[in-house]
Each structure stands twice: as structure tokens, then as C-alpha cells.
Amino acid sequence: MITVNNRDKLAWHEGMTVRDILTQMNYVYKLITVTVNGVLVPRDQYDTFRVPDGAQVTVFHLSHGG
Amino acid sequence: MIFSRNVAGMTEVLQQATVGIAGCGGLGSNAAMLLVRAGVGSLVLADFDRVEVSNLNRQFFFQSDIGKPKVSTLADHLHAINPAVRITVHEKKLSRETVAATFEKCDLLIEAFDRADAKEWLIEAWCGAYPARPIVAASGLAGYGKSETMQVRRSGNIVVVGDGVSDMSEGLCAARVMIAAALEANEAIALLMAKGGAR
Secondary structure, X not given: OEEEOOOEEEOOOOOOEXXXXXXXXXXXXXXXXXXXXXXXXXXXXXXXXXXXXXXXXXXXXXXXXX | OOOOOOOOOHHHHHHOOEEEEEOOOHHHHXXXXXXXXXXXXXXXXXXXXXXXXXXXXXXXXXXXXXXXXXXXXXXXXXXXXXXXXXXXXXXXXXXXXXXXXXXXXOOEEEEOOOOHHHHHHHHHHHHHHOOOOOEEEXXXXXXXXXXXXXXXXXXXXXXXXXXXXXXXHHOEOHXXXXXXXXXXXXXXXHHHHHOOOXX
16 A cells, blocks of 8 residues: 555555556646655656555645745 | 844754755745844855846845845845854856755755746755755745645655645745745754754
8 A cells, every 4th residue: 555645545556656656646747756755756767666565655746936 | 142032952053054045036035034043054055146126025135136146145135134154155057967066065955946847856956966964845835825725744854835736827925935935944944953953
């Protein structure tokens, strides 16, 4: 089981990637920062980074303004 | 004594800390001001821009600053609060490649850009170079009101403040931008206190 943003639960499967999680969660935002168990996963690893079972995944949406 | 009303034990720790500020606009200028008032001993400021009249609705600048470089002007204002604060200025456009060297001496980085794509590469560059050092970012600070939607979210060494959704296309107002800047500064202070201020 994967927990996303301390709230949503997803069933884990072997080989699950960050991209799989973003797709299942229907994330539409393009600019995001993702951590798995508190460690940042760079954008170029979303398709390859294997998320372990039981992981805490956090997705921060980044919006313009400062 | 500037810091005689600070929380006990806070000044000694913050005086030893070095904080980087990436961007000296609405978030960065106000967060820097708050950190200097809190007692942070050293700051590293980076921004390529000059002060424009349209900045004065939310940034820590004045009419007499218009046309001047933001970094050196902000440093002057910060020294007017505390002449002893140590400030390094970088008047340049940051890139993914220059983040690590620019903020090498910093215990913590404040993300204070306006564009979301830049926020993304800044966080990636910092965490890639210094995974054990915190970064405090902001996302979602546009508009007015909706105070109850301003949040602080944390994961590992990343903190993101703001509502997470509002976009600057709806306009930027000092009150809400400064809530985000104050949340960034407050989180930075707590992180520096938690680690004792020294790397």
C-alpha cells in the first residue's frame, strides 16, 4: 500500500513508478515536486524510480507567484 | 540591543546561521527582512533584477530604489535594520547549474522565485547538491483573503508554504505574499533552531 499526501491510499504493485502513481491519482498539474519517503525524486526519474511498498509519497504542486 | 526581546536562546543560534535567498522580490525581500529582524547572522542574496515601481505593492523597496539592482538595494535596507548582519550579494540570473556554488555556504535555502518552472529546478538543484540541508519554498500566494487556505507542508528536508493552487495571473497583493514570506521565514527559523544553527 502507498500513501499519497498523508491521505490517499493506492494499492502497490511490483515495479511501481512515480509516473504510475501520478497517473493513478489523475494529477493534471505539470509543475510539481515529488518526494518518496522524504527524498526528492527528480523529474527525469519519474518513469524509472521504483516506489517501494509502504512508501509515503508527497506531491507538491508548484504555482506561479512570488 | 536589537534582539533583547527575542525568544531566549534564539539569537545565539541564529547568529551562527547562513541563509540563502533565491530571488529578492515579494517573497525574498520580505523573508530576508524577517530573518534579519530574527537575528540570522549571514545571508546570501541572489537576483538579477532591478526595482520597478510595480514592485512597491508588495516588495521591501521604496520609491527612491526604483531602477537600482534589487540585491544591493535590499542589502542596504537590511543593514539599516542591523548593521552587523553579513550579506553576500550575487547580482545574476540563477540557473540549475549555478545554484550549488552560489549557495554553498548556506545552511538553508529560501525559494523566492515567481515562476513555477524555476521553483521546480531550484528545488531539484538544491536537493541534488545538498540533500541534508533544508529548502523552504512557496507555492500559491496570489489574490487576497482565503487566509485559512495558507498551509505548511513538509516532506524530508523540503517545506512548501502557501495554498498550492492560486496563480499570479489573478494578481499579487502584499498581505497574502507577506503571509507566505512570513511562513517561509518562520519555518526557516524553526529548522535552524532544530539543528543548532551550524552545519
